[in-house]
Amino acid sequence: MTAVWRSGGLAVGVSAVVLTAGPPVRLTAQDTSAIDRGVRIGIIYRPGVRPGMVVLPVHAPALDSVRAIVSRDLDYTDRFELITLPGGDSIRVTAAAPGARPPSAGGAGRGTAGGGAAAAGTLNYPLYQALGADFAVAVTPAPGDTTIVTVHDVAVGSVRRELRAHLPALKDAGFRLAVHQLADRVLEAALGAGGTAATRVLFVMEGKVYAIDQDGADQKLVSSSDHQAMSPAWARDGRRFAYMEFWEGHGKLFVQEVASGKRAPVATTGQALDFTPAFSPDGKTLAFSRATEEGTDLYTVNIKDGCCLQRLTVGRFYDNLSPTYSPDGQRIAFVSTRAGLPQIYAMAADGTDQQLFAPFDYGATGSSNAPEWSPDGQTVAFHRDVGGTLQVFVLDVRTRAVRQLTSVGRNEDPTWAPDSRHMAFVSDRSGYRQLWIIDVETGRIRPLLQKSGARLPAWSPRLPETASSTP
Amino acid sequence: MKRLSLLLLSGLAVAAVAACGGGPKPEPPGPVTANTDSIAEAQRLEAERQAREAAAAKEREEAERRRQQAIADSLAALGQTTNAVRALLGTMIHFDYDKALIRGGDASVLDQKVAILQANSGLRVRISGHCDERGSDEYNLALGNRRATAAKQYVVSHGIDGSRIETVSYGEERPIASGHDEAAWAQNRRDEFEILSGGENLKQP
Numbered sequence: 001m002t003a004v005w006r007s008g009g010l011a012v013g014v015s016a017v018v019l020t021a022g023p024p025v026r027l028t029a030q031d032t033s034a035i036d037r038g039v040r041i042g043i044i045y046r047p048g049v050r051p052g053m054v055v056l057p058v059h060a061p062a063l064d065s066v067r068a069i070v071s072r073d074l075d076y077t078d079r080f081e082l083i084t085l086p087g088g089d090s091i092r093v094t095a096a097a098p099g100a101r102p103p104s105a106g107g108a109g110r111g112t113a114g115g116g117a118a119a120a121g122t123l124n125y126p127l128y129q130a131l132g133a134d135f136a137v138a139v140t141p142a143p144g145d146t147t148i149v150t151v152h153d154v155a156v157g158s159v160r161r162e163l164r165a166h167l168p169a170l171k172d173a174g175f176r177l178a179v180h181q182l183a184d185r186v187l188e189a190a191l192g193a194g195g196t197a198a199t200r201v202l203f204v205m206e207g208k209v210y211a212i213d214q215d216g217a218d219q220k221l222v223s224s225s226d227h228q229a230m231s232p233a234w235a236r237d238g239r240r241f242a243y244m245e246f247w248e249g250h251g252k253l254f255v256q257e258v259a260s261g262k263r264a265p266v267a268t269t270g271q272a273l274d275f276t277p278a279f280s281p282d283g284k285t286l287a288f289s290r291a292t293e294e295g296t297d298l299y300t301v302n303i304k305d306g307c308c309l310q311r312l313t314v315g316r317f318y319d320n321l322s323p324t325y326s327p328d329g330q331r332i333a334f335v336s337t338r339a340g341l342p343q344i345y346a347m348a349a350d351g352t353d354q355q356l357f358a359p360f361d362y363g364a365t366g367s368s369n370a371p372e373w374s375p376d377g378q379t380v381a382f383h384r385d386v387g388g389t390l391q392v393f394v395l396d397v398r399t400r401a402v403r404q405l406t407s408v409g410r411n412e413d414p415t416w417a418p419d420s421r422h423m424a425f426v427s428d429r430s431g432y433r434q435l436w437i438i439d440v441e442t443g444r445i446r447p448l449l450q451k452s453g454a455r456l457p458a459w460s461p462r463l464p465e466t467a468s469s470t471p
Numbered sequence: 472m473k474r475l476s477l478l479l480l481s482g483l484a485v486a487a488v489a490a491c492g493g494g495p496k497p498e499p500p501g502p503v504t505a506n507t508d509s510i511a512e513a514q515r516l517e518a519e520r521q522a523r524e525a526a527a528a529k530e531r532e533e534a535e536r537r538r539q540q541a542i543a544d545s546l547a548a549l550g551q552t553t554n555a556v557r558a559l560l561g562t563m564i565h566f567d568y569d570k571a572l573i574r575g576g577d578a579s580v581l582d583q584k585v586a587i588l589q590a591n592s593g594l595r596v597r598i599s600g601h602c603d604e605r606g607s608d609e610y611n612l613a614l615g616n617r618r619a620t621a622a623k624q625y626v627v628s629h630g631i632d633g634s635r636i637e638t639v640s641y642g643e644e645r646p647i648a649s650g651h652d653e654a655a656w657a658q659n660r661r662d663e664f665e666i667l668s669g670g671e672n673l674k675q676p
Contacts, residue, residue, distance in 0.1 A: 207644070228644055231609060249597060249639045251612070273616060273640055276609050289609075291616035291640055293623065319613040335610065341569075342610055367569070369607035383607065390607070412607065456608060 051134035051190075053080035054154075060141045065170060066179050067139045070149070072215055073183030073197035074137070076446070078422070078439040080190075083133050125157040135160070135190050149182055151189045161189035176218055177463060184462070194462070196417040201424050201448060202232035202241055202458040203435060209243050214417070214437070214459070216448050224261065227252075231456055235279040238463040242266070242277035242286060251275050253288060255303060258463075267306035268299070276322045280349070281329040287312070289321035296321050298334055298351070312351030322370060325349065326397075327377045333357055334371065341367045344382050344395065358382065358395045358402050368393070370413050374420040375461070381405075381414035381423060392425050394440065405440065415459045424448055424457040549672060556673035557666070559583050560596065564622060566660040569606060571617035573625055581622060584664065585629040586676035593669030597637040598622050601663065603656035604643045615640030622662045637667065 055071040058064060075082045128136050136152040147167050153160040163185050168174045177198055184195035200211045202222070209223035209232050223229050227245040234241045235255075242255045251273040256263035266286055268274055273291040280287065284304040289296050296319035302308040313320040318337040325332055329349060336345045336354075343365075344358035357380065358368060366385025373380050380395040384404075390412040392405045405414075409429035416423055417437075427436045435448040435457055448457075562584075564577035573581065588594055600618030602611035619638035627633045648655035 230612075230644070246641065246644065249637055273612065275612050289613070291613055293620045293638055295620075296613040296616055319617070321613050322609055337613075342607075367607070367610070369610045388605075 050079060050081045052083050052132040052154075053190075054083045054085065054128055054131065054133040054136045056136060056138045057085075058139050062170070063139050063141060063147065066147060066167065066182070069176065069179045069215070070137070070139065070183045070186060073180060073195070074186060076197070076215060076437075077187055077193075077195055078442050078444050079187065079193065080135070081132070083131055085131070123152055123154070125152070125154050128152075128154045137186055147182070149186060151186055163189065174465075176213060177465070180213065180215075181465070194419055196419045196422055196459075196462070198463050199418060199460045200463065201415070201435070201460065202234065202243075203449070203454050204230055204232065204456040205451065205454045210454075212449055214448070219449070222256070222261070224263070231276050232458045233277050233279060234458055234460045235283045236281050236461055237283055238461045240279075240283070241458070241460075242279065244275045244277060244288075251291075253277050253286065255286070266301060266303060268301050268309055274299075278323045278325060278332075280325050281327055287323040287325065287332060289323070291319075295319050298323050298332070300349075310351075312347070313354070320345075324371050324373045324380070326373050327375055333373055333380050335369050341365075343368045344371050344380065357400070358393070359400055372415055374416045375418050376420035378420065381416060383412040383414065383425075392423070392438075405438065411436075413456055415457045417459050418461050422459075424459050426455045426457065552675050553671070553673040556587055556591070556675060557670065560587050560664055560666065560673075563661045563663055565657060566618055566662075568603070568656070568660065569614065571600075571614065571621045573621055578625070581625045582629070583676075585626055585631060587673070588626065588631045588635065590674045590676040591669065594673070595635045595637075595667040595669055597639060597665045597667050599663045599665065600638070600640045601645060601647075601659055601661050602643045603659045604646065604651070605656060606643070608643060611642035612640050615642045618660075618662055622664075 053074055055067060055074065058067045071082065074080055123136055123138075133154045136154055138150045138152070140148050140150070142148045142164070145166055147165050149163040149165070151160045151163070152158070163182065165178065165182050165185075167178050167182070180197035180199075183197040187193055187195040187197070196214055199214045201214060202209055202211050204210075207228035208221055209229050210219055211222050212219040222241075223243065223245075225245060227247060230244045230246075232241055232243040239258055240255055241258065242253060245252050245254060250271055252270065253266035253268065253274050254263045255266055266274075266277070266288075268288075268290075275289050275291070277286050277288045279285070280300075284302060285300050286303045287298060287300045290299050295315045295317070297315050298312040298320045300310045300312060312323075312332070313334075313336075315336070315338070319342070320334055320336045320338075322335045323332045324334070331346050332349050333344060333346045335342045337343075338345075339356075339360075339362065343356065343360050345354060346357040347354040357371075360368065366387075368382050368384040371380050371382040378397055380397060382393055382395065383390045384393050386404070389410045391407060392411045392414045394403050394405055395401070396403070405411075405423075406425070406427070409427050410433075411425055411427045411429070414423045414425040421441045422437055422439050424435055424437050426433055428434075429436070430447070430450075432452040433455060434450055434452060435454045436445055437448050438445045560583075562580050564573065564580050566572070566574070584596075588596070598619045600615035600620075600622075602615050602618075606614060616638065619640055623633070623636045623638050626636060643659070646655070646659045647661070648658040
């Protein structure tokens with residue numbers, strides 16, 4: 001492949017959607033790609049919407065994997081056109097005048113000046129401009145186990161930011177998370193946007209809870225018991241998660257620490273079927289569904305003090321389940337069957353002011369389930385039965401407009417990334433049910449995990465450094 | 472060995488009787504007379520006594536065996552009843568898609584369970600509700616709960632104490648048919664009935 005990425009896309013010539021830019025409005029696109037089995041085709045972007053990005057080859061073998069991970073993370077932000085250099089990665093196009101100090105190498109003056117200067121050596125900016133790059137990223141080693149990532153602003157012709165990190169050893173459990181965090185800093189430096197590289201997705205497979213990096217690497221078993229598990233959910237701080245387990249005749253909730261792997265049962269009355277836990281944003285309260293002979297209703301329990309069970313709904317002849325908090329903690333969206341089929345409702349966090357949230361046509365709209373409030377508070381994702389199969393929808397919280405996001409195959413259980421524009425969900429579009437990630441703004445889709453039976457994903461917030469040890 | 476000696480003894484007795492040769496009938500057992508001059512006579516009497524004792528022992532043994540057999544037979548019969556009642560109690564009921572209403576045909580299945588619960592007052596059961604894979608995973612826990620509760624309400628409304636019946640839902644987590652077609656789904660949309668306690672000896676209703 002000698003051509004740059006974007007002309008490659010044109011050569012394939014599958015023109016599906018051309019987006020128009022509307023600056024303050026959130027861009028939206030439908031998932032219109034055919035079954036793509038991991039190959040990125042289907043959508044052509046208007047040139048200029050996404051800045052071009054070159055990740056320069058590295059000459060230090062130890063940093064190859066760092067470059068590879070950072071490069072992939074940047075691609076997965078769906079905010080750049082990643083440009084392949086002519087001749088592949090073997091050529092590094094550098095300026096004729098090496099050693100010249102970059103004009104604005106922020107932080108380069110702090111120690112190891114020699115290494116920093118070498119790393120931030122100026123590039124042949126006009127050449128990269130000709131290739132369509134707006135940014136160039138160089139990964140270079142520096143003394144003292146330091147890795148320097150230089151973000152060049154090609155258009156301006158200067159160094160935008162120089163990032164330094166002490167990366168753990170390649171085999172260290174914290175290595176990948178540290179590199180992902182570096183990738184998030186590159187995105188922040190280039191576009192000022194928060195990334196999702198340093199995140200993991202929990203999911204359920206064969207009754208166990210697993211975690212996997214958002215780039216599809218490093219899958220790990222995190223639940224330790226033989227009991228069948230369901231419905232993992234993250235705490236906002238990224239240090240704990242909750243899930244449900246089937247015990248003899250009932251359902252128990254557990255909260256587990258990421259770092260230590262220790263878990264504790266949630267203090268509820270314990271003998272009912274409790275399921276779908278959801279942390280309040282302050283991490284003090286757990287909302288959940290409880291099924292009894294009176295039906296299924298929503299409760300909260302104070303998990304900080306292990307007390308104070310509170311009932312939020314009284315359904316008697318209908319069910320209320322699957323709570324999800326708004327990021328300010330003021331409201332809870334949930335599923336209710338009060339109108340017959342399950343639909344999306346909302347209420348104040350204390351159970352008052354219950355009202356319909358996602359509009360539907362009585363008798364025409366199918367069941368709606370599995371709501372998850374986006375981290376930016378603007379939307380609620382859920383899935384809805386459309387003609388006998390499930391599709392992912394997004395509700396605009398302010399306008400109450402509902403938009404269908406998927407249409408290929410069966411798509412369900414959406415979960416938001418912390419950037420509120422990427423979403424993981426379960427889809428059988430490739431022939432069996434597996435985890436996929438969609439960029440809501442461009443409609444670009446990639447598989448997260450190509451294993452059958454993975455379901456009920458829960459995307460973490462941006463993870464703190466201490467969570468890097470093996471969960 | 473015992474049988475052999477018995478045979479030997481009775482053989483001796485017969486030989487002794489025959490030795491009398493069509494004479495008077497053997498003397499009825501009674502106090503042994505002073506006629507002790509005949510060693511053969513003494514031996515005959517001794518043999519007779521032993522034969523009688525052996526016969527009596529045999530009879531006692533036979534009676535005991537019959538008694539044991541009778542107990543075993545009745546236990547087996549009881550076990551067969553228990554198994555039959557258990558099978559009746561374990562009969563599943565099924566549901567329409569996304570519904571928790573008891574179907575007309577399943578009412579008679581539940582009526583049987585009511586009768587069994589009435590005939591066996593110590594019996595406690597758990598009803599578990601299940602769903603097919605088509606609905607939402609988490610919603611199916613609520614749906615399965617309604618299916619289990621529907622069966623319990625039916626049984627309770629027919630006079631069974633509600634404290635004898637537990638309910639639980641497994642949603643779509645425990646399918647019994649693994650296919651992805653209506654035949655499999657129809658089997659998986661079900662209530663299962665499981666004995667919690669008091670199921671050791673069940674009476675036929």
